[in-house]
Amino acid sequence: MKLFQIEEPDGSPADPDAPGAAIGIDATGAEGEVAFAVGGNAVALDDREGFALDLPVPAAATAAEAWRNFFEGARLRAERALGRPVTHAVLVLGVAVEPITLARIKDTAETAGVVLLDVMSCKAAGTGEQPAFAAAILAEDLAPRPEST
Numbered sequence: 391m392k393l394f395q396i397e398e399p400d401g402s403p404a405d406p407d408a409p410g411a412a413i414g415i416d417a418t419g420a421e422g423e424v425a426f427a428v429g430g431n432a433v434a435l436d437d438r439e440g441f442a443l444d445l446p447v448p449a450a451a452t453a454a455e456a457w458r459n460f461f462e463g464a465r466l467r468a469e470r471a472l473g474r475p476v477t478h479a480v481l482v483l484g485v486a487v488e489p490i491t492l493a494r495i496k497d498t499a500e501t502a503g504v505v506l507l508d509v510m511s512c513k514a515a516g517t518g519e520q521p522a523f524a525a526a527i528l529a530e531d532l533a534p535r536p537e538s539t
Contacts, residue, residue: 410475412533413468414525417447417460418484418512424464425526426472432523435471443467450487454498461502478533480508480525507532 414432416423422445424435437443445463448456461479468476479499487495492509499506507529512521519527 408536409534410477411468411472412478412480412507412526412529413464413476414522414527414529415461415464415479415481416520416522416525418482418521420447421445422447422460422464423520423522424467424471425520425522426468427523427526427530430527430530432519432526434520434522435468437467438470441470447484450483450485450491450495454494454501457495457498458502461499461504465502465504477503478505478507478529480510480529480532481506482510482512482521482525484512486511 411426413435414425414427416425424445425432426435427433443463443466445460445467448460464479465476481495481499495509496506510521510525510528
C-alpha cells in the first residue's frame, strides 16, 4: 500500500519576504515577450487560452503609465504561467535610451512590482537566442537567492 499526501497550495510563498521568480522581458518588437529559465534553459511564457493579454511595447519616451501597464502585464503573464510571484526581471530594449529615460523606466517597473536586475540592448542579448530567452537566462543568474538559515 502506498501513501501520499495531497496539499492545496494557497499560492503564497512560505516566506512573504522571500524574492519571487525572475523573468526575462523582450521589448524589442511591437509585442512584448516573456520568458523564464531554469538551469540555463529558457522557455517562453504564454497566456492560457481564454486569458489572452495584449502586451504592446511602448516607445522609450512614452509616458510612465504605458510602461507601468507593460510591466504589470508581463508580471501577470509570468505569474499565471508559473503559479508563483514574480518580483525581478531583465529587460531587453530594441533601442539605446538616455540615462534619464532608463532611470524612469526602472522606477516605473518598480511601481509595477518588478525590480529590473539589468537592462540590455538588443545587441548585448545577441547570443543567437531569442532576446527574451537571453534575458531570462541572465535573470536566473542575477536573481536574489533566499538566504539560508
